[in-house]
Amino acid sequence: MNVEKILAISGKPGLYELKVQTRSGLVAESMIDGKKITVGLRSNVSLLSEISMYTHSEEKPLVKIMRAIAVKENEGPAIYHKEDNDKLIAYFKQIVPDYDEDRVYASDIKKVLNWYNMLQAKGMVSKEEPKIENAESIKEQVVEEVKVKKETKKEAKTEKAEKVEKPKAKTKK
The missing domain is CATH 2.30.30 (SH3 type barrels.)
Incomplete structure (x- = not known):
């Protein structure tokens, strides 16, 4: 996903x-x-990818919750998000049994199920675990991007300095 x-x-x-x-x-x-x-x-x-939900032990990323729904539903649609709150809570408890009932409201559950069904309709949900890139290769990519940005900024400053240093030729009338 x-x-x-x-x-x-x-x-x-x-x-x-x-x-x-x-x-x-x-x-x-x-x-x-x-x-x-x-x-x-x-x-x-x-x-x-940056949203998480509260559980009793940690914050669980929304991607993992959606993957759990995909596994439960065999990549099919989840329960309709406008069902009765009790049904929604019971359904969600099957997916995330340790979610924090005090900090995760029925409206949050509705939103997650609605988002899941939107993504499922677009074919964007999957039961598969994402392939995690090697942390070193990600770090190298980020370092390379930072170097390129720094070089670009230096070049722009050098060009600007050169323009300022060149005086314009005076013409006599």
């Missing part, structure tokens, strides 16, 4: 797929109707 570019935007229904990042925000496409929207930097945007 690859949800690295899937966003939840506060105040907007459903999920969005990140299309482009801009200087002033980002462009996202709705997974409900396919419409593209621009989102400013001030909007509260969360990546699904």
Whole structure:
């Protein structure tokens, strides 16, 4: 299940797929109707890959919870998110038996099930464990990206300094 570019935007229904990042925000496409929207930097945007839910022992990533639903439902749709709260809580307890009832509300469960069903309808859920890249290779990629950015900034500063140092030729009239 690859949800690295899937966003939840506060105040907007459903999920969005990140299309482009801009200087002033980002462009996202709705997974409900396919419409593209621009989102400013001030909007509260969360990546699904960064969201977790409380359990009694730790915070469990949403991706693992969705994978557990996919396993239970054999990659099919989950229970409808507008069912009775008691049904939803009983269903969720089968998936995450140790979730913290004091900090995870019925509205949170509804949201997770709604998001799961959206992703399932788009064919984005999977029972498979994600292939984790070697931590060293990820670290090397990040270090390389930082080096490239630093070099680009140095070049830009050098060009700017050269432009400032060159005086313009004076012409006599």
